[in-house]
Amino acid sequence: MSDFRDEQERQWPQLEAMKEYTDEILIPPGIDASIWNGIRAARPRRRRKIYTRLAAYTACLLLLVSVASVRFSPVVAAYVGEIPGLRALVELIHYDKGLELALENDFMQPVGLSAVQDGIRMTIDGVIADDSRIVVFYTLENEEKQKSVINLKTVELVDNKDISIASSFYPSEEGWKSIQGTFEFYPNQGAGIPDNLNMRFVLDKVTETATTSPEWQLTVPVDKAKFEGLKxxxxxxxxxxxxxxxxxxGTMTVYPTRIEVEVNYDPENNKRIFYFDDLRLEDENGETFGTINNGVTGSNISDDQQVLYFQSNYFRKPQQLYLRASSIRALDKDKLEVKVDLEHKKLLTRPDDLLTLNEFDQGILFFGFKDTELKDENTINGSFSNDYRDASGKTFHSSRGGSTITNGVKEIQYYLEQMDYQSPLTLTISDYPTRIHGDIDIKIK
Incomplete structure (x- = not known):
């Protein structure tokens, strides 16, 4: 693998020579039709609650299958074609047009740091960063070809608790060879971007004879001069x-890696607005940049305030720009609570007949949705808030969830703490497949 890595590092200078050429080329409009959903996973930001969408494990498998059929734009293909290992990195961000544009415009900071623990090599391949977020690309290699299954256990910055972390991690099988993914870091208010990311990684690694937890600590430099003032x-x-x-x-802030748009909902509204189905930015050529649909999609400041994140058009420099949408998931505020009778395994209150309680078994509530549309298969994974309460008023926390699709019917699992509850339980709906419709067409410039 050392020859592979030496060749990759040798090829990096070619990027500079290719830069002048690629700057003159535009990706044809319509490439957004090939964007597909990636893994949705995120951890809460400390300053404000993260508004996230977590894809089901089935989405993860879909992503793995889809990688083989990814179509690159001519620019991206030319950019990565002669650089060993970089094509796979581009596949990791193909769901995000803004990150693709950042890569095309020489915004990647190559790193190439690596270390070996317990027969596994962790390599930090590169970094894409600005004042809004840092995307770190990594590769894991099973150098000793051990039969093992690994799971990501811990990712943290050992000396900076003011930056939140999200990660994508592909499930491994016995005899795996190589895994690539990303870590994303989000500075909280006032935190700023550090000069170095002192990163600690821990894996759960199960071998034929033992269970171990190999750990890496790598210091990854961040060239802040590369993005200073770019917004x-x-x-x-x-x-x-x-x-x-x-x-x-409200205010829209455009960074190279993403766009932030402040949204306020009138407190007098009689519906809780969850999410926009098709909110997008559209330029004079009809090219669209949609909301980020993997990882952190937005932040909840309060029930009536959000910051939504879009794929960035920073490197496009459009002459005209519009904010457009037509469909919004929303529900009456007086229908947000669902009461579950644990003893009789039935719902005492629910928004409508769409929601059903299929089963309660071993501390897991199994909910179903009748007549689920295809576009709702991912959105209803996070239908309930993690916090719930019992009849005594005591609050509990659900730390796990899941979903399955059987014969076209969606079912989600809501895991309860192992407690003695006073029934009924009260769950709060945080997303629901009911909608309001109307054309939103706002000219930004």
């Missing part, structure tokens, strides 16, 4: 009304 701010400050619900779009 644009637009004051939208416009209010729209959709089926009686008032929505105000």
């Amino acid at each position: 644009e701010i637009h004051d939208i400050n416009k209010t729209v009304t959709v089926e009686g619900q008032k929505i105000t779009f």
Whole structure:
């Protein structure tokens, strides 16, 4: 593997020579049709609650299958074609057009640091960073070809607790050879981007004879001069009304890796707005940049305030830009609570007949959704808040969830703490496949 790595490092200078050529080429409009959903996983930010969407394990498997059929734009293909190992890294971000553009525009910081623990080599391949987030690309290699199954246990910055972390990790099988993924870091308010990421990784590794937890600590430099001052701010400050619900779009901040849009919902609205199905930025050529659909999709400041994250068009520099949408998932505020009778295994209250309780077994609530549309198969994974309470008013926390699709019917699993409860339990809906509709068309510039 050392020859592979030496060749990769030797090829990195070619990027500079290719830069002048690639700067002159644009990706044809319509490439967004090939974007597909990646793994959705995120950890809470300390300053404000993270508004996330976690894909089911089936989505993870779908991603693995889809990698083989990814179509690169001409620019990306030319950019990575002669660089061993980089094509696989591009596959990791193909769901995010903004990160692709960042790579095309020489925004990747090559790193190439590696260390070996317990026969597994961890390599930090590169970094894409700005003031909004840091995307770290890594490769794990099974150098001793051990029969083992590994799972990511811990990722942390050992000396910086003001930066939150999300990661993508592909499940391994016995005899695996190589795994690639990303870690994403989000600075909390006032934290800033450090000069170095002192990263600690721990894997659960199960071999034929023992269970071990190999650990790596690597210091990854971040070239802050590369992105200093790279952002644009637009004051939208416009209010729209959709089926009686008032929505105000505030400031939009454009970074190279993502776009942040502040959204405020009128407290007098009678519906809780969960998410926009098709909110997007569209330029004068009809090219769209949608909301980020993997990892951290937005942040909840309060019930009536959010920051939504979009794929970035920073390197496109559009002359005209519009914010558009037509469909929003929402539910009446007086229907947000679901009461579950544990003794009789039935729902005492629910929003409508769409939601069913299929089973309660071994501390797991199995919910079903009738007539689930294809577009809802991922969105309803996070239908309930992690916090719930029993009849005594005591609050508990669900730390796990899952989902399955059987004969086209969606079922989600909600894991309860092992406690003696006073029935009924009260769960709070955090997403639901009911909608309001109306054309949103706001000119930003």
